[in-house]
Amino acid sequence: MLQSLYDRTIRLAEHPNAMWALAVVAFLESSVFPIPPDVLMIPMILARPSKAWLIALVALVASVLGGMLGYAIGAFFYESIGQPVLAAMGKGAAMEEFNTRFNDFGFWAVLTAGVTPFPYKVITIMSGWTGMPLGTFVATSILARALRFFVVAGLLWGFGEPIRDFIEKRLGLMFTLFMILLIGGFVLVRYL
Known part of the structure; x- marks a missing residue:
């Protein structure tokens, strides 16, 4: 089953509209969607x-x-959109207290969430809610996301075939590690 899902993802990565699909996933992941763009980005780079x-x-x-x-x-x-998204992640009640402290460390929060598996959407919503200066938010987002995506791209570009072979030979392990990172990010959000 994992192999057929992997093969289908690789085929999607080679599709002419794959860039658009990646753009939609990356856009939505930053505000409401739980799946990171790496799910498409990695196979796309491995394919091309x-x-x-x-x-x-x-x-x-x-x-x-x-x-x-x-x-x-x-x-x-x-109140109408952000609170339900954050409440679904277990962060609704802690928001008032967090508001006062967030902007003191806002640059680091955005940078950390933009680079790590921590759900970036939590930080984007909280940045707007707490009134972080938009310029700081955008500049830090560009830095963090560029670091994350270009490091992944560079590693895959430079070591693509060995990485692809590693992934294909250990597909179950790679899926398990991905799920641990994804779930771990949500657990961090819930209990921080």
């Missing part, structure tokens, strides 16, 4: 290593634009 930098750029631009949507949700629609 010569486009690694373009793929990373598409993910970066779409992710930062999606982050701005998350910021707007926090700033203008926190």
Whole structure:
């Protein structure tokens, strides 16, 4: 089953509309969608290593634009949209207390969430809700997401075939590690 899902993802990564799909996933992941763009980005780069930098750029631009949507949700629609998204992640009750401390460390929070498996959408919504300066938010988002996506692209571009072989030979292990990172990010959000 995992092998057929992997094969289907690789085929999707080679599809002419794959860049658009990546852009949509990266955009939505930054504000409301739980699945990170790496799910498409990694197979896309493995399928077409010569486009690694373009793929990373598409993910970066779409992710930062999606982050701005998350910021707007926090700033203008926190009660109707942002609160339910954060409450679903177990962060609704702690928001008032967190508001006062967040902007003191806002740069580091955005940078950390943008680079790590921590759900970036939580930080984008909270940045808008707490009134973090938009310029700081955008600049930090660009830095963090560029670091994340271009490092992944560089590693896959430089070591693509060995990494692809490793993934294909250990597909179950790779899936398990991915799920641990994804769930771990949500657990961090819930209990921080």
